[in-house]
Amino acid sequence: MNVQSTTISLTVADVASSAAFFQGHLGYRQQMAAEGFVSLARDGTGVDVVLLQQGSEALPEGQRDQLASGLIIAYTVTDLDTELSRLNDEDVPITLPLQEEEWGERLFQVTDPSGVVIQFVEWSQGSGPPA
Template sequence: MQATALSPCIITDKVAASRDFYLRHFAARVTFDCGWYVNLQFGSGASLQFMAPQPEQPPCNPAGLTYNFCVADVDAEFAALMASGLTPVVPLEDHPWGDRGFAVQDPNGVVLYIYSEREPAAEFKPYFRD
């Protein structure tokens, strides 16, 4: 298979709250919104959908689900998100595997890990592939 795009869709009773959260905190752009289904675009190439439960698709239980957002300046993003009233569920810190990051949660309980890449520690360098 040669996928041309990949994007997650969360089945939730919180479609409007999810849309508003990502618009406010993550500069998402709405590309489709019919009320029970919304498509959000992030920059170029990343998208996320939220859909109200349907008879054949019950609400998602996002426990254990994390979305990773790579950003140019994680410290600036941390400051902005904290100033907007969000609370980290993972503190801002450097990690030896090659990033500096923190995490918050969306209205559905999805963990959003926001990070910037850093030089990995020597013990992690052998695990990187081109």
């Protein structure tokens, strides 16, 4: 298999609000857009994001009314405190406050207007995600 890129597609209640959140607070830029659809990309990340309007006929019938839930988009960053401060300055609600786990992970979470959970992670020096 030769994977050229990775995209996560999320069904959301409000494409415009979610797109504005990803662009305004997470550094994404719009690649394409149409009625009920936005494709977003960001330099330096390995994953693009597509936002689809709930109820869209582009989705299989059994999935049209299911919203993105139960998943977390996690971004590993090099300065978690700076990201936390920046998002606080932008009045983004922190939905899971800063936590430090015993295995060396520091993290906090925000949630976009459609309920998509975004986690920011920093690993203590010499540690990393569990194998």
